[in-house]
Amino acid sequence: MNDNLKSFLSVLALVVLGALGTWWWYDNMELRWQSRRHLSExxxxxxxxxxxxxxxxxxxxxxxxxxxxxxxxxxxxxxxxxxxxxxxxxxxxxxxxxxxxxxxxxxxxxxxxxxxxxxxxxxxxxxxxxxxEKDDEDDDEADATDKPASVLASAPGKAEARKEDKDEDEDEDLPPGKPxxxxxxxxxxxxxxxxxxxxxxxxxxxxxxxxxxxxxEADKDKPExxxxxxxxxxxxxxxxxxxxxxxxxxxxxxxxxxxxxxxxxxxxxxxxxxxxxxxxxxxxxxxxxxxxxxxxxxxxxxxxxxxxxxxxxxxxxxxxxxxxxxxxxxxxxKALWRHYSLFLVSLAVGLALMFWAAVRRFGPIVPAPKAERRSLLEHIDASGAWLWKADGGRQVLLDAARDDTLALIRRRAPALFRMPESQLWAMLARDCALLEADVIEALEQDAASHVTRFTRQIRTLQELRNHYER
Structure with a gap:
């Protein structure tokens, strides 16, 4: 073998080795996209x-x-x-x-x-x-004629197995062979x-x-x-x-x-x-x-x-x-609402009314006051209502308020009572910023029969009292 042939074979071997190496690298080391079946959430x-x-x-x-x-x-x-x-x-x-x-x-x-x-x-x-199915039945009969009795003894079990394979999801509620x-x-x-x-x-x-x-498994990739x-x-x-x-x-x-x-x-x-x-x-x-x-x-x-x-x-x-x-x-x-919506609405309204009634009486119940311990204001209110309806009762109420007011003014401003009454009423009206006619009506005239006028008389006396109490 001459040197040229050796050189040619060496170069050829290097080329083949390089090609095999390149193929191995790209086949095993290169990244490739592979499709995978994936279902999202x-x-x-x-x-x-x-x-x-x-x-x-x-x-x-x-x-x-x-x-x-x-x-x-x-x-x-x-x-x-x-x-x-x-x-x-x-x-x-x-x-x-x-x-x-x-x-x-x-x-x-x-x-x-x-x-x-x-x-x-x-x-x-x-x-x-x-x-x-006919071929299967013929094969079963042929097999039965050729097999010994020991094998025929197991034939019913195999026939039942074939029946289950034929219709494996069929229930056994009915007797076999009966439509x-x-x-x-x-x-x-x-x-x-x-x-x-x-x-x-x-x-x-x-x-x-x-x-x-x-x-x-070994043959599944073959073209055949x-x-x-x-x-x-x-x-x-x-x-x-x-x-x-x-x-x-x-x-x-x-x-x-x-x-x-x-x-x-x-x-x-x-x-x-x-x-x-x-x-x-x-x-x-x-x-x-x-x-x-x-x-x-x-x-x-x-x-x-x-x-x-x-x-x-x-x-x-x-x-x-x-x-x-x-x-x-x-x-x-949803099923409850679809079939019993009227009942649920009625129940909700009833519960809301019960809750509203309970909120109004929230907390312990206050004991009722004893009848023998009534307040003084109740007695005064009852006495005033009775005097208002009784004959001469209004005058009694007005005289009591009038005497109490004049006594207070006499204690606080005794010099005023040295004046004549006409000047006294004018002085009281000026000092208290009241109308002189209202002062005269409250201090001199009889009790008014009308509710509004009687109330004005009492109010005028109360304002005179409040002024001289300060």
Whole structure:
């Protein structure tokens, strides 16, 4: 090997080593943004926050309420109402009010409740067995003929296990193999008065459950496993072609489907198999039944659920959307006020009156005074009232006040009484700033029979007394 070749190989090795080092550095040491699913605190409190923002961004006016019980349905604005997660909780009166609201040309979006065990048994008796179930039964019979008696002894337990897998959420209230009577549908109808008129229910889709098989952990990143998972997921997709549209919306089939009870109403239009969306005519408006809540924060961004929401809110001419977020449950204080407001107002008024009466008598009660210890003023007041009514009583009162006043003036100003009476009365009126006529009336004339004049006489005497007492 010559020197040129050695130099070339050395340079090539350095280039490869530098390229590998550069790749390792950028692969392990470089910072990259990674997307992570995160729910804000507002989204955790409001499961319909994403739908609210989407509708408002597209020109809808959105109002939300905590529960159906808080709505005053006759006053709800026209447009669209979404009952989110409130399937089967409407009371008969509320259901009738909602249907009346829909008949005026509005749209109601709701979810029917799930099948009961009686309804499942009745539907199982009416529907023929599917090909898969027949194959399972044939396989069971073939296995039973080939296995020994010791294995056959455990067959009933395995059959029961297969039955539970087939319908794992079915109750065991009815005897096995005995279908429910027809009256069971009427008994179950009490639980969902809103959607009973359409005969629609929700049940678990066994086919969708079997399609959701997960690949092994080691193979989940392989292209073949990803393609197989996509094909299995596509089997559960529901396709809906809206009226007047040429393309179909893809909806997540999930693991539930809409089924019809005997005598169910035919929908106005629905998805391809009627298992995801059904629309019924109700007066001038429409009632939309969904198999699940496609519009919550977790499912709105799946497939074409957002476009479905906008399309359904376009069915009604109004742009107003009312979202009911929770079940038909009122807080205790709101329910108490709604049903017993008159009683509460009466109770509050009664308590206020009792409090007012108690405040007026706040503190210990003062003992009543004893009758034998009456004050001197009461005696004087009673004597004056009696003399006022008695014959000559007024003159007695006036003479007593007059004599007392003249005696006081004689003690304080004896020189005045050396004057004649006419000059004396004029001097007293001047010194006390009184009218001479009032002084003469008080000191010379008889007691007046009129209350006003008698009071003036006594007042004049009192003013003379007050002047010479200083």
């Amino acid at each position: 507002a989204a955790m409190k409001d499961r319909m926050l994403a739908a609210t923002l989407l509708l408002r961004r597209n020109g809808r006016v959105v109002d939300g309420t905590g529960s159906l019980g808080e709505l005053v349905l006759p006053k709800v604005a026209g447009g669209t109402m979404i009952l989110s997660g409130a399937s089967g909780t409407a009371l008969p009166g509320q259901a009738q009010e909602m249907l009346d609201w829909v008949r005026r040309g509005n749209t109601l979006i709701a979810e029917p409740r799930s099948l009961t065990s009686a309804e499942k048994a009745a539907l199982a008796a009416l529907e023929p067995a599917s090909d898969d 429910a009577p027809a009256s069971s549908f009427a008994a179950a109808a009490d639980g969902d008065p809103l959607t009973d008129r359409y005969g629609a229910r929700v049940r678990r889709d066994a086919k969708a459950c079997r399609c959701r098989t997960q690949p092994a 496993a990803i393609a197989a998972a996509r094909r299995e997921r596509d089997k559960t997709v529901s396709r809906l072609t809206l009226p007047g549209k040429t393309y179909a919306l893809e909806l997540d089939g999930d693991m539930e489907e809409l089924v019809s009870l005997p005598g169910a109403a035919a929908p106005l239009w629905s998805d391809d198999d009627g298992g995801a969306v059904r629309v019924y005519r109700e007066g001038k408006g429409q009632v939309v039944l969904l198999t699940t809540d496609y519009f919550n924060n977790y499912q709105l961004d799946e497939r074409d659920h957002g476009e479905l929401l906008l399309a359904l809110t376009d069915l009604a001419p109004g742009r107003h959307v009312t979202i009911v977020r929770n079940l038909n449950v009122l807080p205790w204080y």
